[in-house]
Amino acid sequence: MSAVMITRKLRKWEKLPGKNTFCCDGRVMMARQKGIFYLTLFLIIGTCSLFFAFECPYLAVHLSPAIPVFAVLLFLFVIAMLLRTSFSDPGVLPRALPEEANFIEMEIEAANGSVPSGQRPPPRIRNVQINNQIVKLKYCYTCKIFRPPRASHCSICDNCVDRFDHHCPWVGNCVGKRNYRYFYLFTLTLSLLTIYIFAFNIVHVVMRSVDQGFLSTLKETPGTYPFKYEYILLLVCFFTLWSMVGLTGFHTYLISLNQTTNEDIKGSWSGKNRGQNPYSHKNIVKNCCEVLCGPTYPSIAAEKSSAPKDDPPLAAKLPPLASPETDAETSIVKNQ
């Protein structure tokens, strides 16, 4: 029997600790629990399918064909934003490698001095001044780093996420620096889509009842095939509408103040600290522009899909220590 040694370089995302699942060679990054995400997809696709199947033919003929066309575009945009939010890296901060962790430990010990035995060591906090405001950076015991400002550790995904907003089970991922704008656009366009479907649902019922008389329209409902689904649609849209519009309104408020959900819940910049948010530009338009039209940050933790474009001669010149791709080479022994 001959043994064949196959050496395969581990990708960055394969080495990433934390409770994420990856697909498509690291291009898709999600949390472990995806059940509610599938429910979200089902609700959106199901509701829109009902709308396209049972209402659009009538509306296209009696009103305008532009109505279903616009609905399709809106639906596609909603799905694109949902998938983009769910599948992208929210801004995960990779954990410190042993040398960096040791370096930080030594700095902490130097700063705290020797602690008498029996006494609890002081909490690991670093104070930094941002725009004349003192911000406390907390130490993360899991990732062994001092978290950058606005970063927080998500216990569900077991990662520190930069500009952590919240972990959203509906999208099956954390919402952080890299995917916040997609999340916001998702809530905004889903609200618009829900309002659109709800409105045209009502228009359809009204037009039918004008054609046939209101009472006979209602009488048709128990047995008539298309009408049963219309009421399901109306019900789903009604409840979705209020929650989505509320959520969109809340996030619009947060964006205008340049705050995250996490900061809002903790009350970091409200109450007695109101008006002291050091990240805010004190201008609603500037805050919105920064959050929605800011630069698109690259994924640090996971392998980018454009990674193969790396210039081979450039990478080859670097000694092994500098490139983490070659750090962990696994040998797979296959017996033939």
Place this chain on the structure above:
Amino acid sequence: MATEFHNLQELRHSASLANKVFIQRDYSEGTTCRFQTKFPSELESRIELTLFEETVKTLNNFYAEAEKIGGQSYLEGCLACATAYLIFLCMETRYEKVLKKIAKYIQEQNEKIYAPRGLLITDPIERGMRVIEISIYEDRGSSGSSSGSSSVSGSTAR
């Protein structure tokens, strides 16, 4: 200088890792990416202050350019939004372009300035944009004059 290396190849073959220094982030101007220009004491005998400061300042300028919020970033954002962000499948973002420039600059600095002095800069993107890691090498031939820790030398076998 006690140790002299002529290029990165020589560094790799004849040197052993002695210590690592981490240049931390400077948050005084907000969450934009900037690194402190404070000169670490471990590098005092290895490299001139001006060269080190020049490197860090240039890196800071690169990151500022990548994260600048202005006309071009708005245009990129709006265009991307209009195409439901599908345009990023074919186009490279401005940040990625600048990151490539940074990688090239660090490579160049390593070859010309840092490797001859037995030092090596690691691109901050490899360390989560938290630190600039500078590895200090000692010539294997010379007697142990480093203040290095034995726990660090294990990393060469990684």
